[in-house]
Amino acid sequence: MTDWGELLQQVGEQSGLRLFRDNVRQVGGGSIHHAYRLEGDSGAVFMKLNATDQLAGFEAEAMGLEALAGTNTLRVPGVLGRGQANGMAYLLLEWLDLTGSSAIGGDSLGKGLAALHRHTGKAFGFTQDNFIGSTPQPNDWTDNWVDFFREYRLGFQLRLAADNGFGFLLADGRQLMELLESFFEGYQPVPSLLHGDLWAGNQGCTHSGEPVIFDPAVYYGDRETDLAMTGLFGGFGRDFYQAYHSEWPLSPGWETRSGLYQLYHVLNHANLFGGAYGRDAHGRIRNLLDQVS
Secondary structure, eight states: OOOHHHHHHHHHHHHSOOEEEEEEEEEOOOSSSEEEEEEETTEEEEEEEEOGGGHHHHHHHHHHHHHHHTTTSSBOOOEEEEEEETTEEEEEEEOOOBOSOSTTTHHHHHHHHHHHHTOBOSSBBOSSOEEETTEEEOOOOBSOHHHHHIIIIIIHHHHHHHHTTOGGGHHHHHHHHHTGGGGGTTOOOOOEEEOSOOOGGGEEEBTTSOEEEOSOOOEEEOTHHHHHHHTTSOOOOHHHHHHHHHHSOOOTTHHHHHHHHHHHHHHHHHHHHOTTHHHHHHHHHHHHHHHHO
């Protein structure tokens, strides 16, 4: 049982915030961490809590949010603190009242995402590794996008899949990796700053209509990967896509590459949750191979 008095005292000393033990309320915050709404001198605060071995994940999330905030494009929760206190790892974020839907701000979200993607780096990767869900996500700097995606996205997930009992994916998966260049004929992506895990559950909208994104897995990569993720589980309306395309149209062949980028997330779901995701991934690999054979 959490000793909120001791925990909040230590967190306050580290963060400089005065937080009250009264009115601590558990809220939704994903399937990995415990999430709470707290009250402090300056208003409501969002806190994530977990075991101390999860601190690296909180550090990566904070760094990702700070990188997104630095672009002055889309709204993200401000980072108020992170660390360890009373035997727990924690992350403190600005509390935002959200509708949980992009329906109100879909147009602004699409334009904002295009503006975010125009913030580019000199190579593909990021300043540190991070996580996609609870799965490690390596981000070694790489000059060539195909090499980066082959090694640190598909290859990494396929190796995990083999360790997790999905060895039947390897033969076709390796063939797909050998043919990756076929998906990029005439197309050279620039290293855009990405949210990295932009599904419907990681975005929302304030009551005034301002879109908000959170829970990122940030790196510099092909902007099409963020768009592909928005289409994997639904939740993004026509206004969103029209607004994005009006700001920065996608290049020919993006529909096929979208399937390639969605495969990465399906493989990750197979490694996290097992079950039918492995068969789904295999079907997607076979379909992609058919398109380039």
